[in-house]
Amino acid sequence: MNKNKVSREDKKYNRFIVALSIAIPIVVALLFKVRLDFELPVFLPPIYATINGFTAIILVIAFIAIKNKKIVLHENLMTTALWCSVVFLIMYVLYHMTSDSTVYEGDLRALYLFVLISHIVLSIAVIPFVLITYVRAITRNFESHKKIAKITFPLWLYVAVTGVIVYVMISPYY
Structure with missing residues (x-):
């Protein structure tokens, strides 16, 4: 493939990437200030913590798949991990729009x-x-x-795993 064409195609997406990278944290922060006055039919923290756990597992399996040259499996797993992260984020924001934040009160503060x-x-x-x-x-x-x-994988894996750890640590205080 022509390197210039790839470069132009990457540049086409760069504005979108920059916009999303800025917009997502800002929108999430703004939505934290919105209070919806209704109770959700389910308690979301264990659900989105589980999604974080699945994301971590999927990332590891995808890493193994690509190391074993199973490209289609890797592609499918990475797309699934991306969608898991989107679903997590939606649930996380929805929970915080409908519930007060929980304070950690343990000895390991x-x-x-x-x-x-x-x-x-x-x-x-x-x-x-x-x-x-x-x-x-x-x-x-x-x-x-x-x-x-090589940079993205350990960062994303850390975020997914620590999401589960945060939930486990704070779960007694819900």
Whole structure:
């Protein structure tokens, strides 16, 4: 494939990636200020924590798949991981729009806050990495895809795993 064509195609997506990378955290922050006065029919935190767990498992399996040259399986798993993250985010925001935040009251508060803060900061930072990695794959720019995937994978995996850890640590206080 012509390198200039790939470069132009990547650039076509760059505005979209930048816009989403800025818009998602801002919209989430704004929606946290919105209060919906109704109770959800289900308690969302264990559901979205489970989705985070599934995302972590899917990421690991996708990593193994690509190492074993199972490209179609890898592609399908990564698309699934991306959609799991979207569903997680929707549920997370919906929960916080309908419920008060829960305060951690345990003895491991410093550890909890470290995990929570690193999870939040990296969940924002990983957005452009995930999008760029995904775009480089769909535009068939595999060399660039591999380079950024080496950064994206551990960041995304950390966010998914720490999402579960945060839930487990705070679950006694719901």
